[in-house]
Amino acid sequence: MSSLILTRIFLATAAVFGGLSVVGGAFASHALKERLTDRALAIFETGARYQMYHALALLLVALLFNRAPESQTFFAVAGWAFIAGTIVFSGSLYALSLTDIKWLGAITPLGGVAFIVGWICLAVAAFSFK
Template sequence: MTARLCLAIASILGGLSVAGGAFGAHALKEQLTEKALATFELGTRYQMYHSLALLLVGLLWLQLPNNSWLGSASWAFIVGIVIFSGSLYGLSLSGIKILGAITPLGGLALIIGWGLLATAALSLTN
């Protein structure tokens, strides 16, 4: 992973979250139950939040290319987005309940990403 790739992935995931939100609000509104739609929307919201976090990591990484914590944080955010939001999309669209059991693993990856970002900040020297 590089800072440039991190920024590109953040941009793609951010754009996909906007597309997913629009899809949910328009195409899925009549197709899903209120609960399933809320689950789908939660996935898009967290995808956007963490796409922005990933964008921040990429920008920091450009300024601090030797900070290895930033590379680890980027991977944690990407894995977290895929597992957390992906499982919520799958759950809401398919109704397969077991996908809900996977969601916390994605949440854990997102939390780890924030922890790694904090570690990157604390590792800075004046």
């Protein structure tokens, strides 16, 4: 996959994730406030908060991807890890808060591991700059 295509994918996904995080936070504050328990609402809001953090991290990856060709592999892995982490971590928290299906909480840490992999790859990429 060309670097330009990957940059576009990361940039567009960051924008979509960021926008959906704002929508999700607003939805939780207004539409879900009366329908969910305080605990379920806090779980939903945690998903939205981590989604925004990692939308911004993915934006950073997209912006830096072509600035350091020697680090592109690490940036690519970081980007995909942030995408996977957002889907699994935030997605499982949204589903858990809305359905109260307890086993969904068991897959949330897998998304957290993806986030950690992304941040480690971002750190390695930073030290690979020439």
